[in-house]
Amino acid sequence: MNLLIDIGNTNLHWARQDAAGLGPMTGVRHGGGLPLDLLAAWEALDPPRRVLVGNVGGADLGETVARVVRAYWGLEAQFAVTRRDCLGLRVAYAQPTRLGVDRWLALLGALGRGAAAALVVDVGTAATFDVLASAGQHLGGLILPGLTMMRDSLFAGTRIPPGEPEPTDEPWAADTGAAVATGSLHALAALAERLHQRLWDRLSESAGAGSAPPPALLITGGDGPRIAPLIARPLELVPELVLCGLARLASTQWRPEN
Incomplete structure (x- = not known):
């Protein structure tokens, strides 16, 4: 069994991976530390073979997780690091x-x-949009404030009563607070539709005669279910998508230094 951990800016999610695949995902708000109920749940686990971690929640929280992993199972947590080429994915970033x-x-x-081609939308503390073309080529992406950050920044920068x-x-909406809340949802949903269409157009141009099949539209993140109903095209809600990526790494001989 492998233990896979996704440390976000606000929440921590984890799941077990065994021969049957990825197990159910569990999530908690971490507040910069590890809640006692999470520690109790991990203490009750059978010892994992490997522990893989994706961490954007900060070095201090990552070190806390690493210490717990050492104390509970005598293992060194393996922290994923972005690579240019890995498992068929080629990153667009120069760095x-x-x-x-x-x-x-x-x-x-x-x-x-x-997914041969996809738009991946992750709606959490921040909202990220990443464009994946055919044959695993990442084209780049966009980053916006997430729903809460978008609303809070508007209220903080204006005299609009929340x-x-x-x-x-x-x-x-017929109320200012509701107008801000509704507007932020529609802004992210509309951008998802726009980028998905742009990607589809690009794929169709490259395909020559006829139209390319539509790329996948994958929605993840804690607020993904809030924008998904507003997107007027087929999509998949995949809350565990980051853990799916960790599961792919765990199924190989990947190591952070590779």
Whole structure:
């Protein structure tokens, strides 16, 4: 059994991987530390063979996880590091390590699900959009504030009273707080549609005669289910996509120094 850990800016998710595949994902808010219920759950686990970690939550939290792994199982946690070429994925960045490891792992996860081309949208503390063309070529991506950060920055930078920032079922609102909440949801959903269409157009141009099949649209992250209903095209919600990328690494002889 392998233990796979995804440390985000706000939440920590983990799952076990065994011969049957990836198990159920469990998530907690970490607040910069490891909650007691998480420690109790890990203490009850059968000893893993390997522990792989994707960490964008900061060096201190990563070191805390590493210490717990040593104390519980006598293992060294293996922290994923973005590589230019790995398991069929080629990163577009001139400096690959500047691509967040969570984004890289999500792209590896998308390839592992058989996506020939895809737009990968991760809606968490930040909202990231990564474009994957055919044959594993990453074209680049975009980063925006996530829903909470987008709303908070607007309220902080204006004199708009926050009110009750609950979105409406309509694409507009008759209250300022609801207008901000609804607007942030539609902004991210509309960008997902726009980038997906741009990618599809590009693939069709490259295909020559006829139109290329539509690329996959994969939505992940804690707020993914909030924007998914607003996107007017086929998509897949894959909350565990980063862990899927870690699972691909764990199924190989990959090591951080490779």
